[in-house]
Amino acid sequence: DAGITQSPRHKVTETGTPVTLRCHQTENHRYMYWYRQDPGHGLRLIHYSYGVKDTDKGEVSDGYSVSRSKTEDFLLTLESATSSQTSVYFCAIRPADGTGELFFGEGSRLTVL
Amino acid sequence: AQSVSQHNHHVILSEAASLELGCNYSYGGTVNLFWYVQYPGQHLQLLLKYFSGDPLVKGIKGFEAEFIKSKFSFNLRKPSVQWSDTAEYFCAVRTRGSNYKLTFGKGTLLTVNP
Numbered sequence: 690d691a692g693i694t695q696s697p698r699h700k701v702t703e704t705g706t707p708v709t710l711r712c713h714q715t716e717n718h719r720y721m722y723w724y725r726q727d728p729g730h731g732l733r734l735i736h737y738s739y740g741v742k743d744t745d746k747g748e749v750s751d752g753y754s755v756s757r758s759k760t761e762d763f764l765l766t767l768e769s770a771t772s773s774q775t776s777v778y779f780c781a782i783r784p785a786d787g788t789g790e791l792f793f794g795e796g797s798r799l800t801v802l
Numbered sequence: 803a804q805s806v807s808q809h810n811h812h813v814i815l816s817e818a819a820s821l822e823l824g825c826n827y828s829y830g831g832t833v834n835l836f837w838y839v840q841y842p843g844q845h846l847q848l849l850l851k852y853f854s855g856d857p858l859v860k861g862i863k864g865f866e867a868e869f870i871k872s873k874f875s876f877n878l879r880k881p882s883v884q885w886s887d888t889a890e891y892f893c894a895v896r897t898r899g900s901n902y903k904l905t906f907g908k909g910t911l912l913t914v915n916p
Contacts, residue, residue, distance in 0.1 A: 720902055731808075731892055731908040732846075739901055747903070779845060783902045788853045789834045791904055793846045 693794035712780030720783035808907035825893030
């Protein structure tokens with residue numbers, strides 16, 4: 690168990706509404722990541738963080754923002770959700786004592802109508 | 803930017819058949835390589851990884867993979883699959899200086915018929 694909790698696990702929302710997904714970890718890992726998973730695309734990196742207030746963009750960052758004000762929480766915000774953002778969102782952490790592998794949360798399924 | 807190609811989108815096998823899933827990456831420098839598995843409705847779990855040393859790596863549940871640097875490949879193998887191996891398999895690569903970001907392939911869905 691990597692100690693990652695994502696919330697909400699399921700959400701249905703309407704186009705144009707803001708949405709925030711939360712990733713919470715219990716073990717103070719420095720690196721945290723947000724990926725989205727879509728059929729035929731695998732997992733694509735949205736944003737990642739390498740410390741409190743230190744974040745950077747991934748390959749599909751348009752329409753998303755992130756914040757990390759505490760080590761344990763990494764928030765992903767869709768300022769104005771669109772149907773193309775319907776996806777399953779996975780948070781991941783990288784343990785400092787590992788060899789680079791990431792450990793993933795259970796996922797948050799978002800549907801934008 | 804690096805990329806990962808998984809050429810098999812959907813593989814269908816019968817139980818006890820042998821499995822080989824292809825993975826190729828495009829990056830000329832030092833890489834770490836990973837195979838993840840995602841069982842239906844679940845999150846990704848690490849199957850095995852190559853970091854350095856012996857290019858033949860063994861993972862959980864009888865899976866293994868071979869890193870062939872000259873071919874930029876990291877193919878996943880299992881000599882005899884089981885129905886419970888039905889899942890989606892993802893190859894991923896990490897390159898030096900990437901802030902430990904993983905780039906994933908598009909995945910291969912494996913269906914094992916009993």
